[in-house]
Each structure stands twice: as structure tokens, then as C-alpha cells.
Amino acid sequence: MTIWILFAVMTTAATAILLHPLSTAGRKAASSDASARKIYRDQLCELDDDIVSGRISSDEYELARAETARRLFRAADDHPPRRSAQRSGRWLKHAIAAFLPLLSIALYLSLGSPDLPSRPLAVRLAEPGEDLSILVKKMEDHLTGRPEDGRGWDVIAPVYLKMGRVDDAAKAYRTALRLGGINVSRLEGLSETLMATSNGMVTAEVLDELKQILTLEPNNPRARFYVALSMEQAGRPEEARDAFEALAKVSPADAPWLPLVNEHIAKNGGTVAAQVPPATPPSVPGGPSAEDVAAAETMRSGDRQQMIRGMVESLDAKLSADPDNFEGWMRLIRSYAVLADKEHAADALKRGLAAFPASGDQGRQLLALAKELGIAPERSVAPEGSVAPEGKSATEGLSK
Numbered sequence: 001m002t003i004w005i006l007f008a009v010m011t012t013a014a015t016a017i018l019l020h021p022l023s024t025a026g027r028k029a030a031s032s033d034a035s036a037r038k039i040y041r042d043q044l045c046e047l048d049d050d051i052v053s054g055r056i057s058s059d060e061y062e063l064a065r066a067e068t069a070r071r072l073f074r075a076a077d078d079h080p081p082r083r084s085a086q087r088s089g090r091w092l093k094h095a096i097a098a099f100l101p102l103l104s105i106a107l108y109l110s111l112g113s114p115d116l117p118s119r120p121l122a123v124r125l126a127e128p129g130e131d132l133s134i135l136v137k138k139m140e141d142h143l144t145g146r147p148e149d150g151r152g153w154d155v156i157a158p159v160y161l162k163m164g165r166v167d168d169a170a171k172a173y174r175t176a177l178r179l180g181g182i183n184v185s186r187l188e189g190l191s192e193t194l195m196a197t198s199n200g201m202v203t204a205e206v207l208d209e210l211k212q213i214l215t216l217e218p219n220n221p222r223a224r225f226y227v228a229l230s231m232e233q234a235g236r237p238e239e240a241r242d243a244f245e246a247l248a249k250v251s252p253a254d255a256p257w258l259p260l261v262n263e264h265i266a267k268n269g270g271t272v273a274a275q276v277p278p279a280t281p282p283s284v285p286g287g288p289s290a291e292d293v294a295a296a297e298t299m300r301s302g303d304r305q306q307m308i309r310g311m312v313e314s315l316d317a318k319l320s321a322d323p324d325n326f327e328g329w330m331r332l333i334r335s336y337a338v339l340a341d342k343e344h345a346a347d348a349l350k351r352g353l354a355a356f357p358a359s360g361d362q363g364r365q366l367l368a369l370a371k372e373l374g375i376a377p378e379r380s381v382a383p384e385g386s387v388a389p390e391g392k393s394a395t396e397g398l399s400k
Helices: 002-053 058-078 083-111 121-126 132-145 150-162 166-180 184-197 204-216 221-233 237-250 258-267 290-297 301-321 326-338 342-355 361-373
Strands: none
Touching: 002 058, 132 150, 150 166, 150 184, 166 184, 184 204, 184 221, 204 221, 221 237, 221 258, 237 258, 258 326, 258 361, 301 326, 301 342, 326 342, 326 361, 342 361
């Protein structure tokens, strides 16, 4: 009932606004006409006074009286009675007053949902469904009442980061660390959030968090990468190169962050050895076997590169014939990236997403791998509704 009262008030206000000019225009015009006629009558009276008192001659009196009378008649001719105009204005006002509410109701019945029951805020909060903003609001209300719930801060911190609310995310991670204690997951989340606020720069505060991570996990690849990156950003290329090379040596051959590490090694003056794509597990048909890899390691550099490319092209051909092989597409994209063939890697990504759409979990994994490897997907294959949080680093894929 309340909504209909609101609609009635809004319709009445809109109708009054439209009718006001029609109501006042006639009165203003009538007032103007009456004022003009009064002026001319007053002038005639003044002329009579002047001739009686002798201030003007009879000839002057006749001429002035004739001119004033002429103006009076002209004013009367220019503004005839307005009954017909007033009558048409009255019909127009009635038409607007009747048509506007009917039009509003018709539009609501055709475009709105009059049969849908209202959902007050309390009901929507009780049944949020998939509405992320309502879920966040519920968690915020919960934390307002129980601010010492460390688990709640753990849950909401990454959600804030995903939504781009980096200041709230940093506060949530710090609170979670205070209440729940120091662990690698919280420290990684806080360091990532702080880097988002600094546009990818490894600040002194971020470096402190990374050192805490390395104290808990000395071989944490994400922390080691960012520490090396801080040396590069500080203008110490030799130290950065050594740190990146040390990370590359302990990384698995198929580590998703390895191509990015190799790029930074080359950027800081190091030499990147040709990488052999790792042996394909039994679940990934079409990749190089363990014997192929062993044979490649005994070849000269040029022959090894040619053999590697041949194996990659063979995998590419088999995936074209049998595209329902998710692990195969992951390996093919990574192999082309290792060979620094970004064009074929992007093409492999496009074909992989045709088999595993970006809206699914496997498609999102393909896009995540492409982001880690610096391969830009086409806009048309971005997952629907996905928005990259501002300040996200290209190294988001670094993980153990």
C-alpha cells in the first residue's frame, strides 16, 4: 500500500508542475492587458485636467486626445477576448491531468512487476542468495557485533580485496593477524593488498611482511619473487638477478611463475637457458615422454630447441584433433610461452577457451595461466562479470 501512496504523490506533483504554466499564463496576459488600458484611460483624464486648467490649447488637446484614443483602441484590437484560448487551455489541462496517471500505470503494468511481493532489507539480508554485496553487509554486521571474531576477518579480507576495497582489506588482514596470529596466508594477503595500494611497488612495509613469510617458509616462491623484485625496483640489478636465478633453480620445471622469473633474469642482464617442457603425465596424452626429455638434454642447443618445438607442435596437432584435454591446453600454452612464442600461445589460449569456456572453472584456470605468463586474451573471452581488482599484479599466479 505504501508504494501506491508514493506513486500517487509523485504523479500529483508531476501533474501540478506541468499544469502550472498553463494556469498562470492566462492570468499574466489578462493582467498585462488591463494595465495597458488603465494607462491610456489615465492619460485621457489628465488631458481633460490640462485643458480645464489652461496648460494646453484646444488644438493640442484634440491632437493628444485623438492619439491616446488611437492607442487605446489598438490595445483593445491586439488583445481580443480570450474565452476560446481559455477554453482550449482548460481542455489541455484536463487531458494532462487524466493522461499522465494513466500512462504511468500502463508503463508500470507492462514493464514492472506488480505481482512481485516486496522484500524489506531485513528479509534480503536473511536470504542473500548470490548477492555479494548483501553477503558482505551481513558479515560486516556480524563483525560489528563481534569484532573479536578472527575467523570472520579472515573471511572478509580477501573479499574486500576482490571488490577493490584495498583499504578495508588491509584493515581486515591486520585485524586477522592480531586476533588469529601470524601465518603465511594472512601475511601473503596483506602484502598483496599493500602492493595494490602502492601500484605494484614493493615498499618497506611490504618488504617487512615478505621477510616474515620467509621466516616461516624460506622457500615460499611468491615472497622470494617479490623480494627479488624489490631489489630490481631499488636499482640493484645484480642482486635482483642473483635472487631471480636462485628462485629459478629451485622452481619445478613446469612452475607457472618460471617464465616470468626468466623474463626478470633477462631484464637484469642474466642469461636464460632454454627450458625443456616437462614430461607429460599419463593423464595428458600427446606431450613429450620422459625418453624425449632425456634425449633433448644430450643435444646441442640448436638441435634441442628444434626438438622441443617439434614436440610442442605435435602436442598442438593432437589437441586440435582432440580438444577435450584441459591439461593438454595448459601445457601447450605454457610451452609456447617458454619458447617466447607469444603469438602461438595466445592462439592456443583462444582455442583452449573454445573447448573450455571462460565462464567455467577450467576456463578461468586457462585465463589465470595466461595472466601469469603475460599473454593477453581477447576481450570476448573474458569471463562474464569478472573485474580485475585495481592494482593487481601480473604475478598473481605465484604460489607454492
